[in-house]
Amino acid sequence: MATTILNVEQAFYTGDYTSVINAEINDNSRVRELQARALIATKRTEEALEIISQDETSLHAALRLYAENKTEGLNEILDSNPDNATKHIIALVFAIAGEYEKALDILSSCAQSLDAVFLKVHIYLLLNKVSAAQGEVDAARSWANDHVIFNVAEALVCLRNNAAQKAFFIYEENNSLNATPSSSLGEAVSQTLLRRFPEASEAIKGTSSWDNEAVLVSSLALDLIQNNTSEVEELRNSLKKSQYSDAAAVIDIKEKEALFDEAVKKFKK
Amino acid sequence: MRMLTKFESRSSRAKAVAFHPTRPWVLVALYSSTIQLWDYRMGAIIDRFEGHKGPVRGLDVHPTQNMFVSCGDDQLLRVWSLSERRLLFTLEGHQDYVRTAFFHKELPWIVSASDDQTVRIWDWQSRKEIATLTGHNHWVSCAIFHPTEDLIISTSLDTTVRAWDISVLRRRYAAPGFLADVDNIARLGGASVPGMPGSVPPGMSNFGPTSIFGDDMFNTELTTKFILEGHDRGVTWVACHETQPFILTASDDKTLKLWRFSGSVAWEVDTLRGHRDEVTACAFHPFADVVVSCSTDETIRTWDLNTRSLIKTFQRERVKAESADRYWALRFHPKINLAAAALDTGAEVFKFERERPAYVASPELLFIGRDSVLKNAKNETVVDLSKNDDFKSLEPLDLSFNSAENTALLTLTAGNTKDERNSYALIPLAKTRSSTAPTVTRSSCLQALFISRNRFCVLVNPTELEIRDMENKLTKSLTLPVETKKIAPAMQGHVLLLASNSVVLFDIQQRLVVAKLQVKNVKYAHWSPSGAHVALVQKHDITIASKKLEKVAQVFETIRIKSVCWDAVLPVLVYSTFSHLKYALMNGDNGILRTLDETLYIVGSHSRNVTALTRGSQALKLDIDPTEYRFKLALVSSNFAEVSKLIQNSSLVGQSIISYLQKRGYPEIALEFVQDPQTRLDLAVESGNLKVASEVAAQLQGPAYDEILATAALEQGNHDILEDVFLRQRDFDKLAFIYLVTGNRSRLQKLEQLAMQRDDASLRFQTSLFLKSAETRVQLLKDARLAPLAYALAKSNGLTDEAEQLLEESEVNADDVHITTFDKTPTAAIAHETWKENWPVKTPTTVNILDLASLSINDSTATAEITESIPADAEDLVLSGDEDLGDEWDLEEQLEEDDLEIDESAVSSVTDEWVRISSLPADHIAAGSFETAFQLLSRQIGVCKFDVLKERFMDVYQANKMAVSGHESLPSVPVYVTRGPDNVLPYIPGFDQLQDRLNEAFAQVKSNQLELAVDSFRSILQTTATIAVENEQDDAQVHKVIETCKNYIIAFSIELKRRSLPSDDVKRNIELAAYFTKPRLRNAHAILALRTAIVQASNAKNYSLASHFASEYLKLDSSSATAEKMRKNKSRWDSAKTMDAVDINFDTVAEFDIDPISLSPIYGNQPSVVEPLTGAKYHASNNGEVCAITGFTQVGASASGLRLRA
Secondary structure, eight states, X not given: OOOSHHHHHHHHHTTOHHHHHHOOOOSOHHHHHHHHHHHHHTXXXXXXXXXXXXXXXXXXXXXXXXXXXXXXXXXXXXHTOOOHHHHHHHHHHHHHTTOHHHHHHHHTTOTTOHHHHHHHHHHHHHTTOHHHHHHHHHHHHHHHTTXXXXXXXHHHHHHHTTOHHHHHHHHHHHHHHSOOHHHHHHHHHHHHHTTOHHHHHHHHXXXXXXXXXXXXXXXXXXXXXXXXXXXXXXXXXXXXXXXXTTOHHHHHHHHHHHHHHHHHHHHOO | OOOXXXXXXXXXXXXXXXXXXXXXXXXXXXXXXXXXXXXXXXXXXXXXXXXXXXXXXXXEEOSSSSEEEEEETTSOEEEEETTTTEEEEEEOOOXXXXXXXXXXXXXXXXXXXXXXXXXXXXXXXXTEEEEEEEOXXXXXXXXXXXXXXXXXXXXXXXXXXXXXXXXXXXXXXXXXXXXXXXXXXXXXXXXXXXXXXXXXXXXXXXXXXXXXXXXXXXXXXXXXXXXXXXXXXOEEEEEEOSSSSEEEEEETTSEEEEEEEETTEEEXXXXXXXXXXXXXXXXXXXXXSEEEEEETTSOEEEEETTTOOEEXXXXXXXXXXXXXXXXXXXXXXXXXXXXXXXXXXXXXXXXXXXXXXXXXXXXXXXXXXXXXXXXXXXXXXXXXOTTOGGGTTOEEEEEEEETTTTEEEEEEEOOSSTTOOEEEEEEEOOGGGGGSOOOEEEEEESEEEEEXXXXXXXXXXXXXXXXXXXXXXXXXXXEOSSOEEEEEEOSTTEEEEEESSOEEEEETTTTEEEEEEOOSOOOEEEEOTTSSEEEEEXXXXXXXXXXXXXXXXXXXXXXXXXEEEEBSSSSEEEEEESSEEEEEETTSOEEEEEEOSSOEEEEEEETTEEEEEETTSOEEEEEOOTXXXXXXXXHXXXXXXXXXXXXXXXXXXXXXXXXXXXXXXXXXXXXXXXXXXXXXHHHXXXXXXXXXXXHHXXXXXXXXXXXXXXXXXXXXXXXXXXXXXXXXXXXHHHHHHHHHHTTOHHHHHHHHHHHHHHXXXXXHHHHHHHHTOHHXXXXXXXXXXXXXXXXXXXXXXXXXXXXXXXXXXXXXXXXXXXXXXXXXXXXXXXXXXXGGSOOOOSOOOOOOHHHHHHHHHHOHHHHHHHHHHSOTTHHHHHTTOOGGGOGGGOHHHHOOHHHHHHHHHHHHOHHHHHHHHOOXXXXXXXXXXXXXXXXXXXXXXXXXXXXXXXXXXXXXXXXXXXXEOOSTTSOOEEEEOBXXXXXXXXXXXXXXXXXXXXXXXXXXXXXXXXXXXXXXXXXHHHHHHTOXXXXXXXXXXXXXXXXXXXXXXXXXXXXXXXXXXXXXXXXXHHHHHHHHTSSOOOHHHHHHHHHHHHHHHHHTTOHHHHHHHHHXXXXXXXXXXXXXXXXXXXXXXXXXXXXXXXXXXXXXSSOEEEOTTTOOEEETTSOEEEOTTTOOEEEGGGTTSBOTTTSSBBTTOOOOOOOOOO
16 A cells, blocks of 8 residues: 555556555545546546545646547646646547547646656657657756656657666566566566567566456467467467457457458458 | 766676677677677677676687687586587686686687686697697686797786797697697696607796696796786786787786887886775777776776876776676777676676767868878868877867868867866868967867858857857857757757757757757767758668658668768768668668678768768778669659669669569569569460560460460459450350450351361350351250250250151150240341450559650650559658758658658568568568568479468468567567577577477377377478578578478378278289389388388389398398397399299389479470479379478479578
8 A cells, every 4th residue: 555645646647547546645635636637547537536626727628628538628728828737638638538648738838747748748759759758758867856656658769769678677677576467467568579488478477467458468488489379379369358349459460460351351362 | 088888788787798700799708607699789699608607708700710718616617509509519727717718719729717726728629639838826817828929928816917928839849740749748647748758958937737736846848938016916808918018917016018029128117096895807909009907906007108197997887886896807809899797786888988079071182180290182181280289188079170261160179087178179271271280279168060151169068159259259159948968060050969868959040949849869860962861860760851841751770870971963861870871762672782890970972972081080982883773763752764774784683672673563563574474464464465474474474474464454444355265264255245345246157167166065155156147056955855845945046847857857846845935136236246355444553664765865754654664652652851952842842741651650660671581482471461472482393282382371471470468458568589690580480499399290100190190290391492592591491391301201191001902903912012212211211112112012022122121121230139020021032033024114224303293203204394392203294283291382383482581
C-alpha cells in the first residue's frame, strides 16, 4: 500500500493502479488526481466521478470530461488559460480521440511538466516520430530529477531508439522498487531486444496476473522467437477472446490474414 | 580542453577497458567476472563473455587478429575470439591473481603481470608459456611491451619499475626448434631459457618456465636493463610514449612520475602531483603533448607533457550520490581520438578535443582546425594563429567570413568548464597585413557572426544580441524572442536563431520574428546556393525548409550526421555521417554515394566533385558517382530526356532502383531495366503496356501468365490479344464467345469448321448456337442419335424436308414430339463490327520513355501531356524541384501541409523502411508487405503455391512485434525486435531452432513415423525459405539444412510409396527399395535403407543386387552382429551365381538422380530441370509442376536463388 505521495506516483506510473486507488493519504490534491485517473484507467468511472465531484477547479472539470470520454467542452476549459495539469488532461482526452496534433499543440505550452513530457513521448512514438520523442526526453533530463515519470518516458524512447540496455536498467529498477506487471513487461521486452530470450521469458512471468493486449502480443512474439509451439497456440486463442475484438493488434492480425489470402488469390496460377 | 562524453555504460565495478582497433566496440571487464562488449556508437551491448571465476582485471584486444586476452583473480589468462564470440583457450601458470595482460604488436606474444611476483611471456600460437621474469619482490601490478624497443616494463608494489631486455628472446624465438625446446625444458623441469642450458653468469635476474621463486642463481639472458626507483609507495601502472623515450608511471603515493631513458640508463624527469588519492592508471595522449591519469579520487587529470603542469581536472557527477565513482583504468583508442575509462559504476568513452574544423564554405572555403592555422581550399595558410599567445589554449568553434572587408570572424572557446564563456576575434586577412598579428577581442560571448557587409552580430547571452561594426563598436542591442543557443546566417539583415525547440528567422532591422519552425536542437543551418532553402541539421535528422521556414522534407539517419552541403547546381543535399557520404533529395529520398575511410566534413559539392575537410584540417577532393540522384531528380521533375540519357549511358541497374521506381509509381520506366521476363510481365501489366506484356507472356509460356495477360487485355478492351491468348490456350469456348460479342462471324464459322475437324461436339453445338445455324445442330443431334430432338429442332426451324426425312429414318412418332412455339425472328444484324479494331475501355499509362525523350526536346506540350499521365503521387514529387526549374513551378505555392505530413510518415514508418532497404522475403513478410514478399519468393526461389506458407508468414510477421504500456488510457507503444549489429531490420525467427527441429524429425524417422517425419522436413523447408541470417556461416548452415531435408524427403517418399504398393508388384517394389538407398542420409538411416533394399532384393531372388547392397552396407557397418550375418549372406549370394530374377531399372554403377514426382532415375544423359530452392532434379517433362519435395515451389521456374542476407 502506498503511503507517501512519492509512493503513489511510483505506483501510478508503473501501472499499479490498485495501490493508488487504495492509498490513504487525505487532503492531497495530487493524490486525488492520480486516484481519479487510476479509476478512469481501470474503467471504474462511477467511483472516479465521485472523487472528481469533490472539487470545482478546471482540472476537475477536465477530469470529468476525461471520465466521460467527451471532447466537447474541452476547448472552453482551454480558453480559461488553465494550469499545466489541466492542459495535460485535456490533451490526453484529445489524444484518446485520436487528435494527436491537437494534443501535441496543447502540450507544447506546458513548460516543465513531466506528465506532459510523458504524454508527448507516447504520442510521438505512436506517430513513429522517434527522434521527436528522444528530443522531449533529452530536453527534460536536466530538470526531471530522475523522477519516475521521466524514467518511464525515457524507457519508452530507449526501446524504440536502440537503447534497450538503458530501458532495461530503468524497468529493472522500477520493478525492484515495486514489482508491477507493467514494469515486468518492459523488462521482458527490453531483454528480448537484447536477445536474452531466456531472461525475457523469466521476466514476462511477472505479467501473468495482467490480462492485457500488449502482454499477449509481446508474449506471442517471444514464444514465436523461441518456437514454443503450444504456448503460441494458447496465446493466439487468448487473443481471439471477445474482449480484444477491437484491439489494434488483433485487428491488424485479421487484416494481415485477409491480405495474405487476397495475395494468394492474386498469385494463383 | 574539454571532455566530451560519447558513451556511458552502467554496471557493477569495471576494472579494465579496451578498444577494438577497427570496429566501434569497447570491451569492459567487470569485477563481477563478466566481460561486456559494447557498441559505443549505438550505445548497445553486443555480447558478454563469461568464464572467469572472480574479478577480471586485465584486457587487451589484438591490433590485427580479431581476438582479445583477459586475466583475473582465477590466475588464468583467457584468449577469446571476437569473430566467433567464444573462448579460444586459457593459459595457466600464474599462481596468484593476474593483474594485466597485453599483446605484442608483431610477435605472437602476451605479457602478463601477477601477484605471484612474476611477469610471464606466453606464445599464443603454440599456447605455451615461453618465459618467466622474476625479480620483483612484491605483487607485480602492470607489465607492458615497449612499443618500439625490445623491452618489457613492469611495475610492482615493491615501489620499483623494472625494464627487461627481451632482444635475446626475440632472436631465439626466430631460431628454429625454439618451441620444441620450450617443451623439453618444461618436461625436464629445466630452469633456463630454451637453448641455454648450463652456464649461469651471476648477478643477472633469471627466468625459466619453472623457476618462479628463483633468485639470481640461475642464468638468463633476459637481463634487467634498468630499474627505476623513486616512488614512495607501490607503483600501479606504466605507459610508454609511442615515439620518444619517455616512461610514465602511476603510483599509490598519489603521484605520477615521468622518466626518460637512453640505452640502459634511465632517470626521473619530473613528478606530477595533484591527485588526492592513489593513481590507478595513466596514458600518453596519442597525438597531443599531453598525459592523462585517473585515480581513486574520482578524477581524470590531464597534464602538459612539456611543462609537467596540470592542465585540467575532470570529475563527473556521481551516478549515485552516496557511492563512490572511482576510476580504475584508462585507455586511448589506437587510431581514433577516443579514450575509455573504467569506473565503479561502469565505463565511459570520451574525447578531449573537438575534431570538427570550424569552416565557412562560401563565397570561398576557409577553415581552421586544432592547429589554429586558417587555411583556404588549396590548403594554403592564410593566417597562422598558432604562434599568437592570445590564441593559446583556445579552440576555434565557429568561423564567419566577410568577403567585402576580407575579414574573418572567429568564435573561440577556452573550454575549461561547461559554463565558461566563449570569445570572438576579428581577423583581417589582407595580404599585406599577414605579418601583423591580429588581436583577439576577448569579449565574452556565445557566438559571433557577420550579418552584412559591415556589421556583425554577437550573441552575448541566450536572449541578447549585439550588433557591432567593423571597428567592434556597439551599434545596437536587441532582446531576442527565444532562448537562443546558437545563431546562423540568413538573408541580408536577418539571422537564424537556433533554440532548443525551434528555429526562428529574426529580422534585425525591425526586431521582428519573420518565421518560426518547430525543430529541436538544430546544430547547424546551411542555405542552398540560391538562398531558397535551408537545411537544418540536428543530431540524427536533417530538416529541409523553405526560406520562410516552411518544412519541405526531413531525412532520418540512425547515426550522427557530421556535415551537410548543398550541391552547387542541383537541388541535392550532400551529407556525411561517420562512415558514409550520402545524398538527400527535396522529397526526403536519400541514398548512399560512397563509403568513407575516415570521417569527413563536406564543404562543397559540384557534380562529380565533392570537397571535404579531414579531422586533421586538410581540404581534399573526392569523386562521386551522382547518377543515382540525378536519375531520381530527373524522374521527379519529369525530365524524361535526362532519364532516358541516364538509362542508356550508365550502368544504373539493380533491385533497389526497380523497387524504387515501382514504389514511386513509375512501372513503365522500371520496365526498361528489367530482363527477368516474369518481372517484366508484372511491370508491363501494371503500366498497361500490353504489347510488351503479350511478347513476354508468349515467351514465358504458361497458363498462369496467359491468365494475367488475358485479364489485363480484357480490362483494356483489347480483344486481339485476348484472341491470341485463347488460341494459345486452346480455350475455344471463350474464343467463340469473344467472336460472338465482337460480331466476328467469319471467325466463328472458321471455328465451327475447326470443331468439325476436331470432332468436338460441344464446341460445334455452341458455335452453331452463336451462328444460329439450325442445320448444323440438326446434323449434330442426328449424329448423336438423338432423333426426336433433331426432328423437333428441324421442325421448329422450318426445315420440313429434313424433318420428314428424320421421321422416316428414325421411326419417331411425330405426335410424341412436343414442339414449343418458336420465335421466328431472323438473325439480328451486327450493329457494329467491333472485331475490326480494338475497343479501348481504359487508357493505359504506357509511356515509351525513349520516344519521350525526343518529344520532350522537340515539343514541350507533349511533355506536359505525359506528365499528366504519370500516377498521382508524382505530383508530390514535383515539389522537390528547385528554383533552377524556373519560376513557373512556384514551389512554395504547391506545398501543402497535409501532403507533407503524409509524406513524412511514409518515409519514417519502421516497417516501410524494412521494405525499402531489404530484398529478403522474410523482411517483407515481417513488414506485412505480403504481396512484395510473394514477388520476391517467386522471383528468387520460384514459389508458386503460397497458401501452405500462411502459418509461417503469420509467425514471421508477429515474432518481431512487441508492445509496452505507456501513458494510461492510450494504446500501447509498439516495439520492434530487430537483428544485426545496426538493429535496423526485423528479427526473423526460426534459425536458432533449425537444428532442434532436424533432430526431432530424425527422431520421427527412428521411430518409423515416416509421414510425420516427411511433414517435419517440409515444414523446415518452409522456414528456410523465409529466414534471414547475419553471416556467411549461418548462411551456409541453412543451405546445408535444405540439402538434408531434400535428401530425407525424397528418401522417405520413396519408402512410403514402396510400402503402399500392392504385394504383387515385385518389380516396382525392388526398384523403390533400391532408389531408397540413393539419397544421402546419415549413416544410421542409410543402414535402414540398405537393409530394406537387401531384404527386398533377396526375397525376390535378385541375389547379385542383394550382394551389391550388402557390400554397401558393410562399408558403413563392419563390426556389429548384423554385419557378420551380412557377410555370410553375401558370400552365399555371390556363390549363387544366378542372374537376378527380376529385371529392374537400377544401375549399380552409374550415378543418377531420382525424379521426385515419378520416382524414376534421371541418368546424366537425360534432359532434366531443377527446382530452385532445394536444387532437386526432375525429368524435363515435369517442368512447371509443383515440386514434390517442397510442395510450394515450381519445378524449372526461372529464379535467382535463395537470399538469406540483406
